[in-house]
Amino acid sequence: MVFRYGREIRTPSSAGSLEFLITGNNAYCSSTVSGNARRYHGLFVLDGRLLLAGLDERVNGIQISAQQYEGALNGDGLRFLIAFSAYPPTWVYGIDGVVLKKTITFEGRRFRVIYEINGEADIWIRPLITDRPVRELARNPSPQCSQNPAGFAWNNLRFEGDLSYEAKPEMYWNVWYHRERERGYDSAEDLFSPGVYSGLLRDTSVSFNCTSSKDTVLSPHHPVEQQNVIDHLEWASEAFCKGDEIFAGYHWFCESWGRDSAVSVTGLLVERELKEQAKSVLARLAGWKRNGIIPNRFPDNYHASDTSLWFIEALFRYRQKWGDDLFIEQMMPVIENILAEYPSSGVALLDDDLITVAPQSTWMDTIFTPRKGKPVEINALWVHILREAGEMGISTPVQPKSALDAFQAFWNEERGCFYDTIEPNDPSVRPNQIIPLALGFIDQERAESALKIVARELLTPYGLRSLSPLDEKYIGHFDGDRSYHNGCVWPWLTGHYCEALIKNGVSKERVANVLTPVLFHLREAGIGYISEIFDGDPPYSPNGCIAQAWSVAEVARAYRLCHGTS
DSSP states (O other), rough: EEEOOGGGGHHHHHTTTOOEEEEEEEEEEEEEBBOOSSSSSEEEETEEEEEEEEEEEEEEEEEEOOOOBBBBBOOOGGGGGGEEETTTTTEEEEEEEEEEEEEEEEOOEEEEEEEEEEEEEEEEEEEEEEETTTSSOOOOOOOOOOTTTEEEEETTEEEEEEEEEEEEEEEEEEEOOHHHHHHTTEEEEEEEEEEEEEEEEEEEEEEEEHHHEEEEEOOOOOOOOOOHHHHHHHHHHHHEEETTEEEEEEEHHHHHHHHHHHHHHIIIITTTTTTHHHHHHHHHHHHHHBTOOOOOOTTTTTTOOOOHHEEEEEEHHHHHHHSSOOHHHHHHHHHHHHHHTBBSSSSSSEEEEEEOOOOTOSSSTTTTTOOOOHHHHHHHHHHHHHHHHHTTTTSSSOHHHHHHHHHHEEETTTTEEOOSTTTBBBBBOGGGGGHHHHOOOSSSHHEEEHHHHHHHHHHHTTEEEOOOOTTTTSSSSSSSHHHHHOOOOEEGHHHHHHHHHHTTTOOHHHHHHHHHHHHGGSSBBBTSSSEEEEOOSSTEESSSOOOOOOHHHHHHHHHHHHOOOO
């Protein structure tokens, strides 16, 4: 798939809302069509530090880069923009009879920008650099640079180009990131330029390279042309797979999270037949187990009541794919240990054959959704795991049938769907009830009733709302933590929703239609990726991370379920 855009990107609002992302193992390159809009944007971000921020570019004296400054949107360069495509990110400009094509590539150790000129053009380029953590902003930065005739070097990076270079330091004051302002954060900083490249060119091309001297940048995420949806989703999956880790999302979750990894490993690795990498991710998670709990955030956040269950569920998905191989034999003691220790861990407690959890320990983990008591998806996973473990000959602390019988208490006869929690009973209509429906142990009559409620109150073009709009706590537009699980749409639930529909008799052809809008979303926000969340109300604007691991993983898994590619 190639993502192509034309005149619709010649306005700041359109160009500034389209973000590209290319990753390496511990590096990434990301910005918008019109330049940096977030503190996290940069052409070379290495080990969590922003180094090469951008380029100030002029052709025949006309500035084509659209860098913004505090309080002012600079969109003048966009009026010369003819087209943009990804991947690789490519801009085409028309300026006074000159056609200039700019292409950038990022191959883990090297950022490269190529300018192809048709006609005669006076090219002038200033690299803008800094040296700061991506979560911070810098005022009056002073990167330690060493100059040379071809360019400069700083913090393990070296920048060189084909044009004549003049060491001519200059500070760019009050560079502005409008997406930070929208999110309520500090939004201005300063950038440093060590020097300027310039030259008069005709019908030729020139390139500039920024390379890392570090040897730890591996597994580049090559931007290549993909032919169909599943090929592209496989390409997108690579952005999150880092050896034995799965990064949760870009830009502010560039680290491995236990829950996200356990949920994502099936769609990102198992269903892609990447057996060895799936094993390494699962083995790493197992190695962090303590008192039956696998942490949500490493190294010491053991407050998640669901990570261990999602981990075992991922092992079962692995077993379903490849059978009882040596790895599953090695993991059986781990499963036994979790089943023995998890129900008395404090985060989770066995109570009348079901699991009671500590507040704020499920995936809905903000103070606005504490979900104390017995959550429906926790206990659905518990019931399913007991059944699967029993069939494998693993000792269980509760008889699977007893737990299944106890689970019937989640049925809310009055609403015709499942309580979100019991003891205390919470009748809020939330998407967590999709998990037992997807696991396939709910009788047909109840499943059909619950699916109707879910479709009527939770389903949107981009996934399931986290709360019914009929609820007084519902918030239809993203407004920080209070709205995070009280209305925002989470596309990662799409995989379980589609699985539930198929298991309850809906044809795969009809279920595939559910995916159409979210697949069109690949053209917006984080180009080629799927966002973390969307607004619950129309027009369902994307929000949160522009590229979320479990969003991509579960939409890809749903696509395979519908099209028979798994």
